[in-house]
Amino acid sequence: MTTNFDQIVDRSGTGAIKYIRRKALFGREDVIPLWVADMEFRSPEPVIEALHQRSNHGVFGYTLPGDDYFETIREWQASHHNWKVDREWMSFVPGVVPTIGLALEVFSQPGDNILIHAPVYTPFFDVPKKLDRQVVFSNLKLENGKYWMDLNDLREKMKENIKVFILSNPHNPGGRVWSKDELKELASIAAENNVLVISDEIHADLVLNEYQHVPFGTVSEEAAMNSITLISPTKTFNIAGLSAATAIIPNQEIREKLNHRMHALHLFRGNIMAYEAARAAYQHGEAWRKELISYLEENHRIVHAFFKENLPEIIPMEAEASFLIWLDFSQTGLPPEDVRERLICEAGLGLSPGKAFGPGGEYYQRMNIGIPRQLLLHALEKIKHAFNSLEVK
Secondary structure, eight states: OOOOTTOOOOOTTTTOHHHHTHHHHHSOSOSEEOOSSOOSSOOOHHHHHHHHHHHHHOOOOOOOOOHHHHHHHHHHHHHHHOOOOOGGGEEEESOHHHHHHHHHHHHOOTTOEEEEEESOOTHHHHHHHHTTOEEEEEEOEEETTEEEOOHHHHHHHTTTTEEEEEEESSOTTTOOOOOHHHHHHHHHHHHHTTOEEEEEOTTGGGBOTTOOOOOGGGSOHHHHTTEEEEEOSTTTTTOGGGOOEEEEOOOHHHHHHHHHHHHHTTOSOOOHHHHHHHHHHHHHOHHHHHHHHHHHHHHHHHHHHHHHHHOTTSEEOOOSBSSEEEEEOGGGTOOHHHHHHIIIIISOEEOEEGGGGOTTOTTEEEEEOOSOHHHHHHHHHHHHHHHTTOOOO
16 A cells, blocks of 8 residues: 655645634735644545445434444554553543543533643643633753653642643644653652543654654553543544544543533534544554654654754754644744744745743744645745844844
8 A cells, every 4th residue: 555645635615724714813815824733635545435435325314433433442552552441441522622621621610720731732721711720831841852741840730729630642742752651650640639630642643753652541550540531543544624532531430420521411422424434544544554654754854854954043843743843943033923924924834833832832833744745845945935044143
């Protein structure tokens, strides 16, 4: 099987968020959108074929995922992440972020403190704030070009009447694959302070190079019994518009409370196509996924080499996972608003501004490189054109 990841796919007229919101976010319609975290690649052919077959059936009534759906996920977790998941631990959920919101409603009250890393994926603080929770940040440490958890800070912050800690595992936007030791210590601190951990593991199957994803629930018994793990094939297989996700909750009490809330809101049912796409991706998408990883690894290599040779003052973080890259513009001598203006007005690119990811992100921009190589090289040249006149301060 050989996939043509170089193919340019025309997404005009499809309602793609990254395209239809360009004017609102960047002030112009012609920027190349490199902000939303979905890729510009066609999904695996087995997924497309499964959707065709289900569509041809012609009847789309109320449908449940079925035990074979969960068996497929159970087998994937065992084979890819060495996690033996019991069937009863798993529940279909309408998406990772909606389930984070539901869990916050179940396991905290308005006014309660919610702890997160910073910088981190924007909804981690946006959702709690909209639910009238108080967000407490634990800033990540930048060492040797990568992020590390500040475990001492986490230990102190969790004493501040924290109810829930939301973890990005692997980390978005930095691409860090957390080590077992870091996760185990985090689990110990959380359990000691009676803080529930919600682990967003949506990028788990996009780990690069020699790295290995460690599910939070596997690092210790206290981690398993004090956590909600959220997984999804949507990032990996580029099916985000189908909203398929799974909650894995070994603790029966936690599981029953969350499931009760989902049933009360009738959110336990997904759509037929989400089931079919997820099942096909997990059962038949592995060859495609491996090709994707190789393609993304080369894209990451190209980005690092390009900036080192042409714009060494712009420093990409060494990603260990995903198709996102975190660009540090602090050495350019430009304030963040000027960086953003150059990217939009001179380079014609729409990246995610670092300040949207919270404290510590102000001088960064997140760039989606899950795109055909021709488009990536074009975007890099446009950045070079916009910044090549800089005098580094």
